[in-house]
Amino acid sequence: MASYSLNQAAVEHARQLIDRRQYVLDSDWGEVQPNAAAQNDYLAKHSWDEYAVWHLGLTEGANDETKARYAFVYGDFRRVHRTGLIACVYRASEWRHKDVELAAHDLLQRLDALAGIVPSAGSAGGN
Template sequence: MPTYRVNDAGVRYARRLIDADRYDDSTEWSEAAPTTEERNEELEEEGREEWSRWYLAVDEDAGETTKARYRFPYGDFENVNRAALVHAKQRAAQNDHPQIEQAADELLQRLDARRS
């Protein structure tokens, strides 16, 4: 099983987006998740550094220039998606990635606090 580390830049970016009320709390992740084509377009238009900030985890075993290096997406390149955070938290818990689970949970709590 791969070992992931928290993508600190991604978590910081997600916090900023949530604090700026740039989140979607009504669309299911299956509907909001970017398609392969949309991910490729974002990568090409914005570059790897910007693109990688939309992920909670880094797989250091994957090559630095591969898309497989970044895991646990949390948004659609515009907004944080609440359902994506729920999905990331559950998947991280199921696959024994406690740091990723904790990061997703912290962001989920932050988003829910903003909604209140």
């Protein structure tokens, strides 16, 4: 299993996008997640540093300026997708990449708070 470190630049980029309300609340992540062609198109017009900030994880041991280096994409190269953050939380928690999981969770909470997504009355607390 690959090991990942948290990409702090990506966390900051996502925070800025969320604060500027550059997010999508409802999307089918399987449909909008950047595929290989979209990634190649983006890289043809942008730097590796610009590409990197769309990925919460950095693959340990992978060379910089390769797609293998960057993991846990959370947006479509224009906006943060709520479903992208949910996917990051899920995948990172499934494979025990705790730093990425917690960062994605915190970003999701930030987005939800800004978007007005709050717990319904009576849902907070123990079950």
